Amino acid sequence: MIEIHGLSANYGEARVLNDVSLEVHQGEVVTLVGRNGAGKTTMLRSIMGLHRDLSGSISFDGKPIEKWSPNARARAGIGWVPDDRGIYASLTVAENLTLPPVVHKDAWSMEQIHATFPRMRERRSSMGTQLSGGEQQMLAIARVLRMGSRLLLLDEPSEGLAPVIVQRIGEIIREIKAQGVAVLLVEQNVKFASTVADRHYLLSQGRVVEQLSNDDFKAREVELLEHLGM
């Protein structure tokens, strides 16, 4: 679904990603795990086309996309859920949901969205940022599903949320995966990551230092927690 080879990214003088290669296949959940500043968010922004100062190749569905604009990438089926959730304050909940164009035939219908996210129906006329943090996270995920994205880039969806909501997000990720959607998940919550993911990339100072299956990841949980400084 997405293949990245030799990606390096800079912020001015500083190199934040160094020769990173990774891939995510259809129906697979893959995490990027690493400390703050390891380059995880830059990775997602680079895939989305929002970070331009980079070299290397990115191909999506076999097509090289590194020269494409962010909106062309979104229309090709890449859905971004930023770490601040990216909900528009000047748009209602319903408007936030219907803002992006529907880009794929497998896009979720409004009925599906409302069945999975009942709060989106109840609060549809509220302004986007009047929702609680957890509801905003749900809205951000629902938005890219309604759009029909085939690859979701989720930036720390569990951050700052109550355990019961994190659990719900985990269920939703598994449901998305079952439908053949690929997920690239940035996560610092190792426990949560191990409940949803198939594979993990360990990122440190802009490099992939290890690639782990979920079984290895679980077996080395204590060591990884130490590495992440958590």
Next chain:
Amino acid sequence: MDAFLQYTVQGLAAGGFYALAALGLAVIFGALGVVNFAHGSFYMLGAVASAVLLDVLGIQFWAALVIVPILMFIFGIIIELLLVQWLLKLDILYNFLLTFGLSLVLVDLVKRQYGVSGLPYELPAGLGGLLQIGSVEVPSYQLFVFLFALAVCLVVWFVLSKTRVGMIVRAATEEPERARALGINVSAWVTPVFGFGVALAGLAGVLAAPFRAITATMGTNFIIILFAIVVIGGLGSVLGAVVAGFLVGLVEAYGQGYAGTFSQVLIFVLMAVVIAVRPAGLFGRKEAV
């Protein structure tokens, strides 16, 4: 009391074209982040264009009310594609320099062509008389300007808040990068929005033509008041621009009626009070400061 009512109608009429022009300024600032110092000259061009259309082609006010905004829309598109789009990636200083320079050029071009004395313009047929309201007579043209401007503002508000186009403009205004990442081609929306803002300034100019002196420099003082309006209403707030436009029109009219030459000062006293009490303006969000 009678005088008060007359000043009120006069203020609402002036407020009408302040509101229209400020609305254009707010839409442009919101969608492009460009503070358009040339907005006063776009307003002037609207008025001059109406006078020229009447003089050269015999096109009357009612037709000018439609033709001039369309011409100004096209002019705005050309200016955006030719000049303004290059500003969007640059430091905001360049935007001041370019739009201010552009206004100087436009003013001098008009001066060169039509001189510095005012161009004549007649009140449109049917609106030249006075209208009896209770015990007072008010000029029917002023009442028309108020109602027409109010109607246009309501239509713009409706489009912005209730249609898909408005939704996209609001999203692109609030956070353009995020809108791009959601599959919206923000750049494609920027040019027509700029043209639309310029058309609103031109429309204000048409409305002003029959009862303000039409000169090359009529926009120079106007732009200063427009900025006061935008600050009072809240930078980038569409509702704020409209409400503050009418408010400033009224303050100016009452000032002229009761305080003579002090009237212009009153507008800036109002601005100072608003900044002191609500730094973001009447309808501004905190981030706008």
